[in-house]
Amino acid sequence: MSTERNGSAYADVTDADLLTRHTHGDPDAFGELVRRHRDRLWAVALRTLGDREEAADALQDALVSAYRAAGRFEGRAAVTTWLHRIVVNACLDRARRRAARPAVPLPEDLDQRLPAPAQEDPAVRGETREALLAALATLPAEQRAALVLVDMEGYPVDEAARILDVASGTIKSRCARGRAKLLPLVRHLRESGPPGPAGSPGNPAAGQSVPSTDDRPRAGGPTPDPGGASMEGGGTR
Template sequence: MGTPSDAELLAAHRAGDRHAFRELDARYRNRLWAIALRTLHHPEDAADVVQEALVAAHRNAGSYRGDASVRTWLHRILVNACIDRIRRDSRHRTVPFPEVEPRDRSPDVAADVVTRLSVVEALAELPAHQRVAVVLVDVQGWPLHEVAEVLEVPVGTVKSRCARGRLRLSALLGHLREGER
C-alpha cells in the first residue's frame, strides 16, 4: 500500500485512528507556519496561530465536507486564525530584526535590513484581507484560484485585494525607490 492521501488520513482520523492526524500535521505544519509568519511577522504569534489552527482542524474534522481538498481546508482554517489574530491584536509592536545574520558585511547589508524592516512595517499597515491576499499570492506564490478557494471569495476579489494592497505598499515604500536614484 502506498502513502495515504490527505483525504484518506482525515477519514482515518474521523474514524478514530489516533495517528492519522499526526501525519497531516507533519505534512502541513511547515507550510502553515511559513504563511502565518509572513502574515503576522512574529514567530511566536505564527507558532501560536498554527497550533490553534491545527487544534481546530483536529477537533472539527467532522465538519470537513469534502468541497475542497484537505490542504485547502487546513489553509482556510489557518488564514481565518491569522485574520482573527490581526483583528484581536490591538498592540502596536516594534518590528523585530531578522533572525538570520547577514553572511557578508558589505555596505549593502544595512540597506537590505532597512528594506526588509520597511516591507514588514508596510505589510502590517495593510488591512487583514489585503495582507493575506498579498502574502499568499506575491510572497508565497500561490495561484489566484487557490487563494480564492482558501479565502472563499471569487478570483476577481483576490485580484482586487492584491491590486489595492500593492498600490498601498507602493505608496508606503516609495521612499525605497527614491533611494535608488
C-alpha cells in the same frame, strides 16, 4: 510511534485519506498530515501576522480546530485548502483583535539601515525578513492575507479565493491595493543590481508581486508541533 518515525508508512496515503483515518481513530494520521504541511502553514501564519509568537499561537489554535473539526470536512475543496483556510482565519481573527492597538511605525531610517540583499550573512537575511514583515504589518489584514497567499506563497488567484472564501475578483482587488501600498516600502529589497528596464530586478514595474523571504522554521525555533501529544489536550482560545 511518532509520525516523524513512521511517516514512511503513510507515503502512499492521500491527505483526504489521512483525514478519514484520523476521524476513524488512527492516532498518527493527523500528525502525519501536519508534518506534510506545517512548514507552509507556518510561513503563511508568520507572514500574515508578522510576529512569531502571535503566529505560533494562531497556528496552534488553527490546528487544534482542524483536529476537532475533521469529521465535518466535506471534501468540497482539497485538504490543504481547508487547512489554509482555518489557519488564515485564525490569523485574521488575531489581527482584527489587535487592530485597536497603536500601530508600530516603520523606522524613519529604514532605507539606510537595510543592507543590500546580495549579502548572504544570515543576520542580513534576518533583518531583510523583519523589514518585509514590518511593511506587511502596515496593510489591512485582508490585503495582507491575499498578498501572502498569491505573491509570497504562489497560490493561483482562484485557489487563494477558495482559501479565503471570497470571489476571485476580490482577491485581485486586494492584491492590487496591497501592492500599491507595499511596493514603495519594499522596492529596495528587490534591487540586487544596477537599475534596468521596468520589471527587471533593479527596477520592478508597478503591480509586480512583492518580494519573498526564507522564513521557514529552523530547528530549535518556536514553531509549534500540533501533531504531537499536546494536540488532544489543547484548546482554542
